[in-house]
Amino acid sequence: MPMTADLGSNRAPETGAFFQRDRTWHPPALTPDYKTSVLRSPQKALLSFDNTLSEITGPVFGHAMLGALDNDLIHNFARPGESAIGERIIVYGRVLDERRRGVPGVLLEFWQANAGGRYRHKKDGYLAALDPNFGGCGRTITGEDGGYAFRTVKPGPYPWPNGPNDWRPSHIHFSVFGRGFAQRLITQMYFEGDPLIWHCPIVRGIPDKAAIKTLIAALDMQATVPMDARAYKFDIVLRGRRSSLFENRLEGN
Amino acid sequence: MTQSLDRLKESPSQTAGPYVHIGLTPNFCGIGGVIPSDLGTSMVNERTRGERIGLKIRVLDGTGTPLKDALVEIWQADADGLYNSPAELRGTADPDFVGWGRCPSDMETGLCVFETIKPGCVPFGDGRLMAPHISLWIVARGINIGLHTRLFFADEAKANAQDPILARIEHRVRVPTLIAERKGDAYVFDVHLQGDKETVFFDS
Numbered sequence: 269m270p271m272t273a274d275l276g277s278n279r280a281p282e283t284g285a286f287f288q289r290d291r292t293w294h295p296p297a298l299t300p301d302y303k304t305s306v307l308r309s310p311q312k313a314l315l316s317f318d319n320t321l322s323e324i325t326g327p328v329f330g331h332a333m334l335g336a337l338d339n340d341l342i343h344n345f346a347r348p349g350e351s352a353i354g355e356r357i358i359v360y361g362r363v364l365d366e367r368r369r370g371v372p373g374v375l376l377e378f379w380q381a382n383a384g385g386r387y388r389h390k391k392d393g394y395l396a397a398l399d400p401n402f403g404g405c406g407r408t409i410t411g412e413d414g415g416y417a418f419r420t421v422k423p424g425p426y427p428w429p430n431g432p433n434d435w436r437p438s439h440i441h442f443s444v445f446g447r448g449f450a451q452r453l454i455t456q457m458y459f460e461g462d463p464l465i466w467h468c469p470i471v472r473g474i475p476d477k478a479a480i481k482t483l484i485a486a487l488d489m490q491a492t493v494p495m496d497a498r499a500y501k502f503d504i505v506l507r508g509r510r511s512s513l514f515e516n517r518l519e520g521n
Numbered sequence: 522m523t524q525s526l527d528r529l530k531e532s533p534s535q536t537a538g539p540y541v542h543i544g545l546t547p548n549f550c551g552i553g554g555v556i557p558s559d560l561g562t563s564m565v566n567e568r569t570r571g572e573r574i575g576l577k578i579r580v581l582d583g584t585g586t587p588l589k590d591a592l593v594e595i596w597q598a599d600a601d602g603l604y605n606s607p608a609e610l611r612g613t614a615d616p617d618f619v620g621w622g623r624c625p626s627d628m629e630t631g632l633c634v635f636e637t638i639k640p641g642c643v644p645f646g647d648g649r650l651m652a653p654h655i656s657l658w659i660v661a662r663g664i665n666i667g668l669h670t671r672l673f674f675a676d677e678a679k680a681n682a683q684d685p686i687l688a689r690i691e692h693r694v695r696v697p698t699l700i701a702e703r704k705g706d707a708y709v710f711d712v713h714l715q716g717d718k719e720t721v722f723f724d725s
Binding site for chain 2: 281282283287288289290291293294295296297299302304305306307308309310311312314315316317318319320321322323324325326327328335337338344345364365366367368377378379387388389390391392403404405406407441443444447448449450452453454455456470471473474479480482483504505506507508
């Protein structure tokens, strides 16, 4: 696997433990209106402890592993000279930590349905057609300031078997691999103005409306490419690191 | 009023959903040609130091049915107990061992199989040694926030008995939920999401 410890950064490695996770801000494990959670949600109390090295550390993903089209879903599955069908958009933003600092070197992997709301997956039997030029996945790694960008088509909403008539709002899944294994996060990005957001049982598993709003990307007309693509800004926040200045040092540090 | 701490809140988690493979293991689910190979599928090469071991992990729901759409990631130290990470300041880990792996559940059996090495011991915050362990992170449709836990080894009974994390489990009857048994050439580890055998999951 092409990985390297060299991020091209002059920063000293950060070794502090992560801020404790505010679990009231996340969806609880059990959200009965999202039916699959009923049998897949732990019911016993979690075991809480401060981070050890096993949580503070994490692998490094080097930019060298990326292919030229990894962040271009319009073309990375398309036949030569062709492109995916749909509303062309750019998704950009920064990965920050809770201390508002950009996080470099974060592996972002994203996946989504096509413009009609159909996934390229054998378990998706939705009526909407597959687009032969759209695979629906891509990846990138954040730069020194935590910034990232990719190009895609806006995914369509789709019905799913939960309630008798539930529809997912348009969304893009994000897997976020920060600097420590305890920062590992998967979330979903929604689109400004989509009325389906507020009907969705998966979204509504998040108890606080203010938290939901942080997952809705803003239309940014200033970042559009005229006559080409609209832009949506989506910042992602990972757990902050405590300063290790006043922490007891491990043996050997 | 007081000064603001001026912090942000972590982005709320959302489920990985049923199509997590498309994003994290596209070649596994038939989307070829986008990336050359799925990340995390190969953990060791011929130069990697340490005892080769296999892991056979399943994730089971509240009815005991194995999940066939889960994804498991593992993170571990090398044979000397060093992490291949910039945050590892105690030494330099084996350059032939990244220590991270990713595997989707088999769509028929639910099995996640890893070929790796037995990790060495890593110190706890106070310098005591933790028993050899592998950290797990589990996501799937129906799991709203990724689940963290650890896999310990049944043949490390003495180290397990002194492990500072295992020692914190109040209900001792639950300790075995974190211990993988050796069966043949692999360690077998069932993660139970619910029920009497519910795995101890971590908030760390």
